[in-house]
Amino acid sequence: MSFIAASSATRARSVPTIMGQVMFLVAAALGLCALGSVLGRDLSFESARIFSFAGLGMLIAQSFVRALRVGALGIFWLAAVAAAIGYGLGPTLAFYATVNPAALTSALALTALTVLAMGAAGFALSKDLARWMRPLSFVVLGAVVVSILGLVFGGVGSLSPVISLVILVASSALILVNFNYVRKHATEDDVIWLATGIFVSIVNIFISLLNLFGRN
Numbered sequence: 291m292s293f294i295a296a297s298s299a300t301r302a303r304s305v306p307t308i309m310g311q312v313m314f315l316v317a318a319a320l321g322l323c324a325l326g327s328v329l330g331r332d333l334s335f336e337s338a339r340i341f342s343f344a345g346l347g348m349l350i351a352q353s354f355v356r357a358l359r360v361g362a363l364g365i366f367w368l369a370a371v372a373a374a375i376g377y378g379l380g381p382t383l384a385f386y387a388t389v390n391p392a393a394l395t396s397a398l399a400l401t402a403l404t405v406l407a408m409g410a411a412g413f414a415l416s417k418d419l420a421r422w423m424r425p426l427s428f429v430v431l432g433a434v435v436v437s438i439l440g441l442v443f444g445g446v447g448s449l450s451p452v453i454s455l456v457i458l459v460a461s462s463a464l465i466l467v468n469f470n471y472v473r474k475h476a477t478e479d480d481v482i483w484l485a486t487g488i489f490v491s492i493v494n495i496f497i498s499l500l501n502l503f504g505r506n
Contacts, residue, residue, distance in 0.1 A: 308476045309413075315365070315485035316492070319372035323493065325374020331384035333377065342378030346434070347373050349490065352483070364482035371486065375493060386504060393503035401496040408462050409488075412469030419470040426467060427459040427487075430494060451502060457496035461491040 330338060348371045352358040359365045386394040412419070433456045468488050476484060 297424045304415040305473060308478065308481060309472050311481045312472060312485045315368060315482065316488050319368055319485065319489040322369055322372040323337055323376035326373040327380045327383050330377035330380025333381050335381050338378045338381045341374045345374035345378060348374065352486065359483040360479055368482060368486050372489065386500065390504055393500060396503045397496055397499040400499050401492060402464055403494055405465060405492055408465040412466035413473050415470055417460045418474050420475060423467050426460050426464045430464065433457045454485045454498040457494050464491045
């Protein structure tokens with residue numbers, strides 16, 4: 291077997307392994323987020339907002355500190371981020387479960403379908419989409435910051451439909467790009483930050499859809 295053939299065979303074995311590790315962490319993060327939302331369902335909206343800000347701050351810190359993206363500390367950090375986001379969502383999800391359960395169910399179902407479709411498409415595409423990761427991340431971050439500022443200082447109130455659509459489209463595209471990155475470039479050092487990105491994109495898609503369905 292030639293060196294090139296051997297390298298290709300190694301890569302073929304490593305991609306499923308890395309994908310499995312990424313998806314395990316995504317599932318664990320979603321589980322912790324769901325648990326946090328249940329435990330935090332009776333929080334006041336002001337207290338929940340503090341958890342949401344903490345989760346956002348931790349995500350920003352992770353993007354600048356490499357130690358928070360690898361190893362045991364990275365896994366712990368992802369778990370803490372997921373729990374904080376879950377507590378932040380608790381009162382909102384409890385409200386929808388009581389007042390508009392149809393919107394909650396529809397948002398969950400369409401989130402699952404969107405993630406499945408975009409993930410499969412990203413993994414199947416042969417074209418390298420890595421160059422889109424940073425621009426899309428900035429779009430999502432900008433839209434989230436605008437919505438948070440609106441919540442804090444007024445003027446936007448809850449997420450406007452336009453901002454929700456921007457976050458929905460950009461987050462869906464990010465999932466496609468992340469899965470494509472797993473196929474094209476990912477190593478074991480990328481597992482935690484890729485899992486974090488996919489987890490946050492899933493949460494963004496769900497919140498955006500919930501806001502859109504909740505307006506009907």
